[in-house]
Amino acid sequence: MVMIITSAALGISPGSADEWSDITGEASGQKVYWYAWGGAQTYNDYIEWVGERVFEEHNIEIIHVKLGDTAEAVRKVLAEKTAGRLSNGTVDLIWINGENFKTMKEEDLLYGPFVDKLPNFKLVDTEQNPGAIQDFTILTEGLESPWGMAKLIFIYDQATLKSPPRSIQSILDYARTHPGRISYPAPPDFSATTFLKQALLELTAAPEELQKPARDNFDRVTEPLWLYLDALVPHLWKQGEEYPENSDKLIEMLGAGDVDLAYSFQIGGVSNAIEEGILPDSARSFVLDQGTIGNTHFVAIPFNSAHKEAAMVVANFLMSPEAQARKQNPLYWGEQSVLASHLLSDADKKYFDDIPRGIATLSHEELGRTLPEPHPSWITQIEEVWLRRYSN
Secondary structure (H helix, E strand, O other): OOOOOOOOOOOOOOOHHHHHHHHHHHHOOOOOEEEEEEHHHHHHHHHHHHHHHHHHHHHOOOEEEEEOHHHHHHHHHHHHHHHHOOOOEEOOEEOOHHHHHHHHHHHOOOOOOOOOHHHHHHHHOOOOOHHEEEEEEEEEEOEEEEEEEOOEEEEEEEEOOOOOOOOOOHHHHHHOOOOOOOOOOOOOOHEEEHHHHHHHHHHHOHHHHHOOOOOOOHHHHHHHHHHHHHHHHHHOOEEEEEOOOOOOOOOOHHHOOOOOOEOOOOOOHHHHHOOOOOOOOOOEEEOOOOOEEEEEEEEEEEEEEEOHHHHHHHHHHOHHHHHHHHOOOOOOOOOOOOOOOHOOOOOHHHHHHOOOOOOOOOOOOOOOOOOOOOOOHHHHHHHHHHHHHHHH
């Protein structure tokens, strides 16, 4: 039996209007140093738009500190705590989930709970979407605010590949008969680790163990993954001597005809790439028959943020129907909203009415089954083992 955990059960309840009015009043004129991954222009453009809107509406300036790896921001906050900088910190907001959230929660590096104070959180149905309050199996307890949902989709060109492989095993079979036409990024890039987790979920005989912290069962549970990768490496692009740096690069390789398969962690990624001329009009997306990994990503506020009120206002705006609809639009980002349609007013629903889906974006029904993320403790060890076994 699956236990449903709701926000009410965790003590997360809406704050008062007066409290929110005080927060927005304090936030006016503040700057928010938002540490967020800056590796994709689509995301950077969206954050720039958010900055324009919150400045117009709340007189808050967003400074986007672009990261190559979210762990950089985590290390910065930890270093400040170690040095005794308990207030006036340099990081106000972090785009975060997974192992980075786990680290910050365990090290007491987060401010909050604060989500209960955000008016737009009432538009999130945590019973139907428990991922909004559970991050890679870790309860968020109001310490981070949801602002997007991602799901792994695979990509091919239907003009050159009529029937793409629809399982992890069939990807290996395809690689064997089409040497050099399959690749995936190298860890610790998150999209690389996502491919490894997807493979492990499908190959292991004990997927339920992945929902708990890794213990002395690590070698037994992950053995099928390493056997699979050992068999795959000789048939990879450049025989595994090189790997693309991230999924965006892999998509570019597909567009250039260097590989036959790519993947993305945003459902509108293929339509975006077609619009940008990276992929041909014949590119399409699909999911594996047994389902693919999905998760929620969040923003969190460090314990020593200098501008907590403004960071909360930004987090609340990110959950607004206006911001969520723009984020769902494949012209600007193209991923699923965290908001529940049945909780929106008729006026708010209008934001979503005219969103183009894109010629290569799967419908909700086509996205199929969503597989849960493993506990973060598996990810760190998987990356370490991969680098030891396959890094050149």
